[in-house]
Amino acid sequence: MIKKLFKNIGPGTLVAAAFIGPGTVTVCTLAGVNFGFHLLWAMLVSIIATIVLQEMAARLGIITQKGLSELIRDEVKNRIIKQLLIVLILIAIVIGNSLYEAGNISGGVLGLETVTGKLQYSLGSLSMNFTSIFIGIIAFLLLYLGNYKILEKVLVGLVLVMSLSFVTTAVITKPNLIAISKGLFIFKSPEGSLLTVIALIGTTVVPYNLFLHASLVKEKWKTAADVSLAKKDTIISIVLGGLVSMAIIISAAGITSTEINSVTDLALGLAPLYGNLAKYFLALGLFAAGITSAITAPLAAAYVAKGCLGWKVSMQSWKFRSVWIFILILGILFSSLGVKPIEIIKVAQVANGLLLPLIAGILLWIMNNESILGEFKNSKWQNFLGLCIVAFTIFLGLKSILKVFHVF
Numbered sequence: 001m002i003k004k005l006f007k008n009i010g011p012g013t014l015v016a017a018a019f020i021g022p023g024t025v026t027v028c029t030l031a032g033v034n035f036g037f038h039l040l041w042a043m044l045v046s047i048i049a050t051i052v053l054q055e056m057a058a059r060l061g062i063i064t065q066k067g068l069s070e071l072i073r074d075e076v077k078n079r080i081i082k083q084l085l086i087v088l089i090l091i092a093i094v095i096g097n098s099l100y101e102a103g104n105i106s107g108g109v110l111g112l113e114t115v116t117g118k119l120q121y122s123l124g125s126l127s128m129n130f131t132s133i134f135i136g137i138i139a140f141l142l143l144y145l146g147n148y149k150i151l152e153k154v155l156v157g158l159v160l161v162m163s164l165s166f167v168t169t170a171v172i173t174k175p176n177l178i179a180i181s182k183g184l185f186i187f188k189s190p191e192g193s194l195l196t197v198i199a200l201i202g203t204t205v206v207p208y209n210l211f212l213h214a215s216l217v218k219e220k221w222k223t224a225a226d227v228s229l230a231k232k233d234t235i236i237s238i239v240l241g242g243l244v245s246m247a248i249i250i251s252a253a254g255i256t257s258t259e260i261n262s263v264t265d266l267a268l269g270l271a272p273l274y275g276n277l278a279k280y281f282l283a284l285g286l287f288a289a290g291i292t293s294a295i296t297a298p299l300a301a302a303y304v305a306k307g308c309l310g311w312k313v314s315m316q317s318w319k320f321r322s323v324w325i326f327i328l329i330l331g332i333l334f335s336s337l338g339v340k341p342i343e344i345i346k347v348a349q350v351a352n353g354l355l356l357p358l359i360a361g362i363l364l365w366i367m368n369n370e371s372i373l374g375e376f377k378n379s380k381w382q383n384f385l386g387l388c389i390v391a392f393t394i395f396l397g398l399k400s401i402l403k404v405f406h407v408f
Helices: 002-007 011-019 020-034 039-064 068-074 077-118 132-144 148-172 178-187 194-202 205-219 223-251 261-273 276-308 318-336 342-366 368-374 380-406
Strands: 120-123 127-129
Touching: 002 077, 011 039, 011 132, 011 148, 011 205, 011 223, 020 077, 020 194, 020 223, 020 276, 020 342, 039 068, 039 077, 039 178, 039 205, 039 223, 039 342, 039 368, 039 380, 068 205, 068 276, 068 342, 077 132, 077 276, 077 318, 077 342, 132 148, 132 178, 132 276, 132 318, 148 205, 148 276, 205 276, 276 318, 276 380, 368 380
Parallel strands: none
Antiparallel strands: 120 127
């Protein structure tokens, strides 16, 4: 039974691996430290929204055997609108992911350094972190193999390690189950929590995951009969990912100090209360979170570039590889040299804030096209949920942009 379960999971787990990166870990840590269990409901809403959108992307990929960026290129007939969409998608995802890759690698580095300490070489004013290069090499080797089955097995394993690490840490803190239930089902926003709510949802409902999922499912499944398998895979994987995020919030809520700015501080803060065991579990979880996102972010960007530019190539082609190699090298350089391109990342955040409701809206439009999906087009209930999510993502996108410019 267990063997059969593992056989039918895969693409959804890669999506979960993509959204549980160091950024998610940090946001969840701050949510728990600052607001306790009160914002668990925001994660619950995020999980539901992610399941709805990712199921659509998976269904689309299986039935059409095309990625989302390919379908946008094929189905948007107005030449000017099509070109604008392609440029916006490429800027927001390919360039944006290259910047976020540094954060992914740095997250994995922090996980290792919590246990090993810094492995840094200095030459005059220049210093290089060798742990970043080590993690970059692991990501490079796995991506260079260009074998979906191997990549899937490695990421499934890492997600399981990450899940066990963070959930075990949460259990060690012995949380109040009644307080957790209230946090999940009572929609309460304590004073000053609105931007944290936006961050929790924004770090879970990720635009590039829609492209990644639609492209990956066709590597595993080829026929309409497989749609139900993809749906189960999506639900199980996203729920598992959501539980990991909730476990981080619960762990962080066990800290009485407010001097917590990252998961590394959380690991150090837990040690005096719950022993070094919690620190090691957190370190392992953060390492797994960093390395999974370090693999999936370049992979997603390569799939987006492939679809937008009309490349008819495989994962082993040099065109495809050149995109993820470029993103991975930039990530390693920024991370190992300690470069923090804050202003450029702000631009990427603005682009992603605009992109999420736009891509969710386009996905919803395509999912109602009977000539593309036939009997697998959206039902009325799916459309209702989709429209609610699009409306909310418009709100989320505007708030994200206002946050970047310190307007709100």
